[in-house]
Amino acid sequence: MIRVVLVEDHVLVRSGIRYLLEARGPIRVVGEAGTGEEALALLAEREAEVAILDVSLPDCTGIDLCRVLKARFPHLKLLALSMHEDLEYVRGFLQAGGQGYVSKAAVDHELLDAVLAVARGERYLNPSLAMRLAMEMVQEEGSEEILSPREEEVLRLLAQGLSHKEVAERLSISEKTVATYRERGLEKLGLRSRSDLLRYAVRKGWLRG
DSSP states (O other): OEEEEEEOSOHHHHHHHHHHHHHHSSEEEEEEESSHHHHHHHHHHSOOSEEEEOSBOSSSBHHHHHHHHHHHOTTOEEEEEESOOOHHHHHHHHHTTOOEEEEGGGHHHHHHHHHHHHHTTOOEEOHHHHHHHHHHHHHHHHHHHTSOHHHHHHHHHHHTTOOHHHHHHHHTOOHHHHHHHHHHHHHHHTOOSHHHHHHHHHHHTTTOO
């Protein structure tokens, strides 16, 4: 029997999830929480193999809670159940230590599979999210390959917070040339703003070290 804790601030949603899981699978819901603080207290008292977390909670984000739970309860498997299908949320949860992510739109037929998978130590994304994530990764890899070395160098430095003037001095080129490389690189990557570039740089590991 897989012991599960539900962390979701809507009581009716929790009731529906509990019924769905206990009626269809070898699962027992051993506790419910409506906030991150309640979840921490509950999991300190009760043993569970899997915690299902809403990404949006009244006192914290599910991503922040995932990070804290993974540090305190390393063996606990963490599964996000969220209305957010933005890939930033998906990546954030997985990077925080989560094992799976399921859209609430897919809960009826995929949540049980997700719980069983993460309980076995596997990762799980509902198929539509997995496909979108895979396509994005392919697009990013293909885009980065067509960046010239100088375009990538300029974008890396700008993402690290250097101004156009500082990049120009670092690379011994003009500010106008920096702007040209920046625009070309952003266009090739399909990015529009500095914030887009920063998110891309974080994903690619450009800001480490």
